[in-house]
Amino acid sequence: MKQVCIDLHSHSGYAGGVGDIRLADIVNTMSYKGIDVFGTGDCLYPTRTKELREELKYEENQLFSLNKGDRQRFLLQTEVIFTVQLEGYKQRIVAHHIIFFPSFETIEKMDKLMNSWKQKNTIGRPFIVCNSSKMLIERLFAIQAIDSMVEIIPAHIMTPDGLMGSKNMLSSMKEFYGDFLPHIHALETGLSADPAMLSQLEEVNTLAMLSFSDCHSAALNRIGREFTVLDCDDISYNSIINSIRQKRINYTVEFNPAEGRYFLTGHRAGKNGHQEDLYFLEEAPTDMICPVCKKKLMTGVRDRCKMLKQSGSPAQHFFHFIPLIDVLAHAKGVKSITSNKVQKLYKDIINKLGTETVIQIESDEYIYNKLRDICTLEEIKTILAVKNQHFTYNPPGFDGVYGKLEINKNSNIKEPDYAN
Ligand SMILES: [Zn+2]
Ligand SMILES: [Zn+2]
Structure with a gap:
């Protein structure tokens, strides 16, 4: 048994939005953060596939590394967008998914399937456009038939572009997946929801909940800004997939959903x-009509969850989290994480602790004793406040506006007089 830290949803420059991201920078950030296995992103895009084939070395057990023998491993991963016209819905359902592949051979087979469906592969995150529920389900089965270890997972499930989000307004996952539903073992919580919120939903709560960064950059506050710790037999592709299928999730590390831009229902100024x-x-209007402008409100994720069938089962274990580099910028009162003093302090801390995940794993006393020589007391208190979940967003995010961070340095934290 092994604890394995995974972050299996990312994008390359080909997904749009940013320039390219070097694999060497990713490996570097993974080593600081303590991420063991990282999803390559965009593995179906031909130029990217070629790059990955050339740059990555096959390690063993269907995982790859940049330099033979590196501790940091890569898993072949892409995001695809399924769209389908379902009966009884005016708009097409749009649902982002992540897919894991055990080998480049299986990616070639997927490429052939996409061609046979006349689906273009010219962007990092391709679309699979389906005219009917029947066509969608046939295609899902065809992808699964490539290899029994291919894994298909609904991505950031509660965002507007996620399967159960407010754009789609599906009443159940079964409506979308039909007979394919038993092949869905997990979901990605996304930045806008956490296991506590999702555990309220009857159908969703039967699945393993995974949390990944969905990052478009190798920066210290992007890679691993959300991640999952699995209970795995070893570090191999099959063990990772089997742990997910068996719901062997030790915990996830999550954004606080209240920070997200669509947490509450509302309309922003302007x-x-x-x-x-x-x-x-508290309560949003039941008709979701704005009492001020009389237009439709932007439904927040919290209220979207309340609309779906409720379960009341306990939530999978998780922590709320702020990347250490952001915590240090906050503690030093600077806006940019590229500030020299923030970068230097970060590197000093990692030198002492080994990786960022150690903060989550070790005791307050351990962290204090390790950092007392390099951090001020205020800085240590800020780090421990975040570790102990003493932070909120006031007000929370709504209608495209991010929540505003408040770290409560003095709430419930023992004064670190445990120095000896
Ligand atoms: Zn997406
Ligand atoms: Zn309004």
């Missing part, structure tokens, strides 16, 4: 002539 921000901390 929208439809709103003079000031409007958001509903």
